[in-house]
Amino acid sequence: MKIGFRLNGAETTVDVTPMARLLDVLREDLRLTGSKEGCGEGECGACTVLIDGKAVNSCLVPVVQVRGASVKTVEGLAEDGRLHPVQQAFIDHGGAQCGICTPGFVVAAAELLERDPNPDAVTIREALAGNLCRCTGYQKIVDSVARTLASAEEAGR
Amino acid sequence: MMTSQAPVHTPASIAEALSLRAAHPEAWLLAGGTDIMVYLEAHAIDPPGFIDLWQVADLRGIDAGADHIRIGACTDYTAIIDDADCQKHLPTLVEAARTVGARQIQNRGTIGGNIANASPAGDTMPVLLALDAIVELQSEKRGLRSVPLADFYTGYKRTVMAADELIAFVRIPKPSAADRLHFRKVGTRMAQSISKVVLGGRLRFDGDTVSEARLGWGSVAATPVRSTIAEQMLVGKPLSAQSISDAVAALAGDITPIDDVRSTADYRKSVARRILRSWLETLAG
Numbered sequence: 001m002k003i004g005f006r007l008n009g010a011e012t013t014v015d016v017t018p019m020a021r022l023l024d025v026l027r028e029d030l031r032l033t034g035s036k037e038g039c040g041e042g043e044c045g046a047c048t049v050l051i052d053g054k055a056v057n058s059c060l061v062p063v064v065q066v067r068g069a070s071v072k073t074v075e076g077l078a079e080d081g082r083l084h085p086v087q088q089a090f091i092d093h094g095g096a097q098c099g100i101c102t103p104g105f106v107v108a109a110a111e112l113l114e115r116d117p118n119p120d121a122v123t124i125r126e127a128l129a130g131n132l133c134r135c136t137g138y139q140k141i142v143d144s145v146a147r148t149l150a151s152a153e154e155a156g157r
Numbered sequence: 158m159m160t161s162q163a164p165v166h167t168p169a170s171i172a173e174a175l176s177l178r179a180a181h182p183e184a185w186l187l188a189g190g191t192d193i194m195v196y197l198e199a200h201a202i203d204p205p206g207f208i209d210l211w212q213v214a215d216l217r218g219i220d221a222g223a224d225h226i227r228i229g230a231c232t233d234y235t236a237i238i239d240d241a242d243c244q245k246h247l248p249t250l251v252e253a254a255r256t257v258g259a260r261q262i263q264n265r266g267t268i269g270g271n272i273a274n275a276s277p278a279g280d281t282m283p284v285l286l287a288l289d290a291i292v293e294l295q296s297e298k299r300g301l302r303s304v305p306l307a308d309f310y311t312g313y314k315r316t317v318m319a320a321d322e323l324i325a326f327v328r329i330p331k332p333s334a335a336d337r338l339h340f341r342k343v344g345t346r347m348a349q350s351i352s353k354v355v356l357g358g359r360l361r362f363d364g365d366t367v368s369e370a371r372l373g374w375g376s377v378a379a380t381p382v383r384s385t386i387a388e389q390m391l392v393g394k395p396l397s398a399q400s401i402s403d404a405v406a407a408l409a410g411d412i413t414p415i416d417d418v419r420s421t422a423d424y425r426k427s428v429a430r431r432i433l434r435s436w437l438e439t440l441a442g
């Protein structure tokens with residue numbers, strides 16, 4: 001089945017099995033391997049992408065459901081060669097260790113920051129509750145998101 | 158992992174969805190996919206086909222009328238959480254929605270999918286039972302019919318929905334100012350947890366007297382259930398230490414939890430008794 005959608009701003013058409021997982025189409029057909037598979041069942045958030053601005057687990061979305069939609073992956077967060085402020089904040093504040101969970105966290109955090117540019121720690125923890133990390137113990141991740149606005153302002157970004 | 162090769166029908170309107178449903182009664186309805194995709198991942202089965210309701214705009218959205226709030230079956234949890242009418246009139250439904258999975262699930266999972274999936278652990282059903290919610294089923298041949306959620310389940314994962322029907326809407330009477338509402342979910346942690354016991358409650362007061370009682374439960378029987386014997390213990394009198402104890406004791410006749418990987422029957426019974434008592438005692442002041 002031919003399925004057309006916007007992917008990181010560009011019109012894209014794929015010819016795939018309609019029930020294929022969006023995650024597999026992104027990684028295998030479109031070679032965007034930023035989105036990771038941790039669990040394949042909606043528990044870990046490593047596969048998080050934005051569909052029409054909303055964070056979802058791409059391992060749970062059959063690709064047929066994105067026809068006509070706008071999909072943004074971690075590869076599309078940077079604009080004009082500049083990292084998304086939350087990506088920069090993860091670098092500045094040690095939000096990543098092994099990195100496998102990081103794409104999912106920054107995409108989920110990007111959705112949150114779109115709704116609430118200056119969230120408190122409770123809001124951040126709630127928004128990121130669907131993302132698991134085995135390395136950081138979460139505190140540095142929460143700190144990175146909390147400081148995104150401040151560090152972006154400091155850097156004049 | 159095996160990718161389903163099944164054909165997917167993609168209706169754009171309710172009318173189209175209903176005629177596809179009539180023509181392909183064996184096909185699975187697909188809404189947010191959060192239950193179905195996990196199921197397909199875990200079971201080596203390829204359904205004969207799917208009807209994708211996700212892009213049927215008429216099945217989505219929240220309409221507040223004078224007496225009822227009507228929610229489209231494909232409305233996701235985030236839409237319910239963000240809706241001003243739900244926040245005002247259905248605070249317990251909003252609370253329940255906030256505990257379903259985490260943000261990524263709330264952005265995708267639908268209220269119709271929760272009801273139709275018929276898990277005894279589904280989080281919205283106890284609240285909807287307490288609110289006397291009505292499921293509006295629709296088919297091409299017979300149009301809309303209304304079934305109280307309390308009559309919707311007939312057994313474990315079985316419902317009264319016919320093979321040519323789908324859930325189109327959930328209609329919820331607005332609680333009155335005389336209603337006291339309650340939602341309590343006991344799980345392992347707040348987000349992302351499948352509940353061990355859920356209670357949705359509504360008591361209506363006429364002065365001091367309880368004039369109506371609704372206690373909806375999750376994970377205490379093969380289906381979401383109301384504890385009607387316990388409810389009766391509360392009606393027609395003021396809340397008192399006696400009526401509360403009677404209701405809590407009556408629960409034993411209402412609920413039939415099981416042992417499973419998440420918990421034991423005995424633990425669930427004692428949690429159910431404890432959370433009911435704790436709510437009623439708070440109300441009694």
Ligand SMILES: Cc1cc2nc3c(=O)[nH]c(=O)nc-3n(C[C@H](O)[C@H](O)[C@H](O)COP(=O)(O)OP(=O)(O)OC[C@H]3O[C@@H](n4cnc5c(N)ncnc54)[C@H](O)[C@@H]3O)c2cc1C
Nearest residue numbers: 042188189190191192193258266267270271273279280324
């Ligand atoms: C990680 C994770 C965490 C979860 N946490 C919770 C939780 O805390 N609490 C909870 O209650 N659930 C939870 N769930 C389960 C699930 O998200 C919900 O049950 C959700 O509401 C299902 O809706 P859906 O639209 O995704 O359903 P789908 O997967 O699309 O469909 C589910 C079932 O309903 C049927 N169906 C869907 N729409 C209709 C309709 N309009 N008419 C008739 N039949 C229909 C489908 O045929 C299918 O049988 C969780 C799931 C995951 C993956």
Ligand code: FES
Nearest residue numbers: 038039040045059
């Ligand atoms: S891989 Fe999708 S949530 Fe874990």
Ligand code: FES
Nearest residue numbers: 097098133134135
């Ligand atoms: S940084 Fe390793 S899993 Fe999160």
